[in-house]
Amino acid sequence: MSLAIQAEGLVKRYGATTALDGVDLEVPTGSVLGVLGPNGAGKTTAVRILATLIRPDEGRALVGGRDVLRDPVGVRALIGLTGQYASVDEDLTGTENLVLIARLLDHSRAQARIRAAELLERFGLTEAAGRAVKTYSGGMRRRLDLAASLVGRPELIYLDEPTTGLDPHARNEMWQVVRDLVADGATVLLTTQYLEEADQLADRITVFDHGRVVAGGTARELKRQVGGQTLQVRPTVAADVREVARILTELTGIVPDADPATGLLTTPVADPALVSTVVRRLEDAGITADELALRLPSLDEVFLALTGDRAREEVPA
């Protein structure tokens, strides 16, 4: 497995604030790593170090095998960065913005116009190409921003909170754009505060909190890692709730949560095989259930368990 990004022990301090406190990251070539974390977790700081925009105080990072400190120019040639805040010029048109960047990257005037038109087409911006960016919607701006980072055909794309502030429709469009990039073979490092986004797009997820990596793995592994699975049972007859609760307590050693409004009983289970025992005991007792399901915790629950309540308060709804 070749690694597009390999970082070890990254530390970055701003006065009394430790933005990164010893972060390791690995991104296999051709994969999507989702860096998930609440406000101030250190996501942008990590991206900026990997983009050679700032230097770490400690640690080292290789991007495409090139050292960010010793060969920043080499690193910059490999990457495209779409920052958390728009970087395109509001007063220029979509075409003008992209042509300007292509010219900076040494394309001829003719090549620059061709590349700009290709990218505008790809991101559904052809119709708006001749309009000033200040007339664009939020989703159009983010797409233009992403297009701008792709002018130089980077192998590695950094997307810092690409959908923050977008409505669900624009977010879905952006997700599709990212999926297309990945299908074309790009390696993507994506930061996000949205669990669902990481779940949808990332092969692996690294969770940041307070400048540290607090968990990592696939979405499935993370869900497993936190508190196993949950069994939910809802007896058909409301009067059976007490008896079902008694059976569950006996089998798991834990008193289940009962929702009086819905009659739903919820209990953590360490061993999934327990479910068949529960089914048998209910049968023996002549109790039927409308609902009986074993589920993994949602990524939201995982995030909350890993980063504590602070995260929930700061994650936008």
Ligand SMILES: Nc1ncnc2c1ncn2[C@@H]1O[C@H](COP(=O)(O)OP(=O)(O)OP(=O)(O)O)[C@@H](O)[C@H]1O
């Ligand atoms: N240039 C800077 N000067 C001082 N403090 C900084 C600077 N950049 C970042 N920080 C601090 O470092 C910490 C990490 O910030 P960072 O921007 O990396 O977080 P983030 O995870 O990207 O958050 P958000 O989701 O809000 O974008 C924060 O406490 C922030 O205030």
Ligand SMILES: [Mg+2]
């Ligand atoms: Mg940020």
